[in-house]
Amino acid sequence: MDYIICFDIGGTFIKYGLINQKGQMMFKDKALTPKHDIQTLLPELIIEKVKLLQNDFAITGIGISSCGLVNHEKGEILFSNNLPGYSGMKLAETLFKSIELPVVVENDVKSACLGEMWKGAIQxxxxxxxxxxxxxxxxxxxxxxxxxxxxxxxxxxxxxxxxxxxxxxxxxxxxxxxxxxxxxxxxxxxxxxxxxxxxxxxxxxxxxxxxxxxxxxxxxxxxxxxxxxxxxxxxxxxxxxxxxxxxxxxxxxxxxxxxxxxxxxxxxxxxxxxxxxxxxxxxxxxxxLGNDAGLYGACYLTLKKFSHLQV
Known part of the structure; x- marks a missing residue:
């Protein structure tokens, strides 16, 4: 079965999890959000987690729920007042160049909303x-x-x-x-x-x-x-x-x-x-869904964008 690895980037923690096409959370964990040099350290952290899980799972995409204002079409962070240096980051492009998996990026609240619609309170x-x-x-x-x-x-x-x-x-x-x-x-x-x-x-x-x-x-x-x-x-x-x-x-x-x-x-x-x-x-x-809503929403968006999910 194919899996989407999803990340929820916050000011303190980055939550991440592995979700299959049926919306089942197979694994989740969290890591500290980098406090400096984020345009280098954040992609490195994400790539590290992806490669680690690729040893055991067939990962077909990366879904990211992020704090800040996001251009979801380009996968860019337009503005963030929580993370210094994060504004303007071309997150999807940077990750794709390194790991060659499709990447979807969306604002955390929007992602949480879609997560609740897919698997939570508003199904x-x-x-x-x-x-x-x-x-x-x-x-x-x-x-x-x-x-x-x-x-x-x-x-x-x-x-x-x-x-x-x-x-x-x-x-x-x-x-x-x-x-x-x-x-x-x-x-x-x-x-x-x-x-x-x-x-x-x-x-x-x-x-x-x-x-x-x-x-x-x-x-x-x-x-x-x-x-x-x-x-x-x-x-x-x-x-x-x-x-x-x-x-x-x-x-x-x-x-x-x-x-x-x-x-x-x-x-x-x-x-x-x-x-x-x-x-x-x-x-x-x-x-x-509580703190997992953003992860589910990021998965939903990734599946929907790359036609793995019929909605």
Whole structure:
């Protein structure tokens, strides 16, 4: 059987795995992401892993899910603020010259979205929006089974749509962006600020820890949580009215922490959506593939591009 070796390149780790044409993960591991001279060390690392696995498996392609803005048609990294020196790298071309296997490169959030569509939470659906809540909001849009890339591969930045006029300053240069209110980091910062008003200074707290306080009926955590759900829902209702998706999938640690989080979002958006959009019980679902979603998506794209997979 033929196999695709897939890599998910992040700022700290590079996860990699071997997946067959049926979408079965046969092997996975991870390595540290190079912190310097990345245009030399990253290809070397990938080639090393490929050659090692070629000793035992018939590898027919390389699928790469990567942080940063990606031109998937050329396999180039347009921009990355996580990895110094990574911007502008011709990743697919560099790897092909060394190892002569077809290479597909795509943005990590887009890859994760396709992974969930192929083998995860959104199997069988063709019109989907996928968001990851973390330091910011990563997002991807699928229409008729295909990623929406836009004219310059930049489509789908839902985190930088404005939900509060003249609101909080965002790293993108605008004010009031969705991710400044609905990312996990915003949730944490809001809680820290509310505790500061009470004279309590917090330095280290996670979204998951705040959710635990919500479960324990802590009044400050509960207030901040209710506001957080409201902000998330504002953006999601805008998405529903704009794109009319079959499903919205939310990934990230906080979304996978508790079923109640997703249930609370569904309750609020049902109150805010126009009634004609109420055509199913729930619209929002948690990611089910977790950290493996990007690997599955990279495999899916590689199989699809080189006609090993009928979709």
């Amino acid at each position: 069988g659906k063709q019109n989907v929006v996928f968001l990851t809540l973390g330091t910011g909001i990563g997002s991807s849009i699928i229409i008729d089974g295909n990623i929406v890339n836009g004219s310059h591969q930049l489509a789908g930045e839902l985190g930088h749509t404005v939900i509060v006029a003249n609101g909080r300053t965002c790293g993108c240069g605008r004010r009031g962006c969705y991710e400044r209110y609905a990312a996990t980091s915003a949730f944490v910062n809001d809680y820290i600020e509310e505790k500061k008003k009470q004279g309590v200074i917090l330095e280290n707290v996670s979204g998951e820890q705040i959710l635990q306080l919500v479960n324990e009926k802590d009044p400050v955590a509960s207030m901040v949580y209710k506001r957080f759900i409201s902000y998330i829902s504002i953006g999601l209702v805008n998405i529903v009215h704009l794109l009319n998706p079959e499903a919205i999938i939310i990934g990230g640690g906080i979304a996978e922490q508790t079923e109640q989080f997703i249930q609370d979002i569904n309750i609020v958006i049902k109150k805010e959506m126009m009634p004609i959009y109420h055509n199913q019980k729930d619209l929002v679902f948690p990611s089910t």
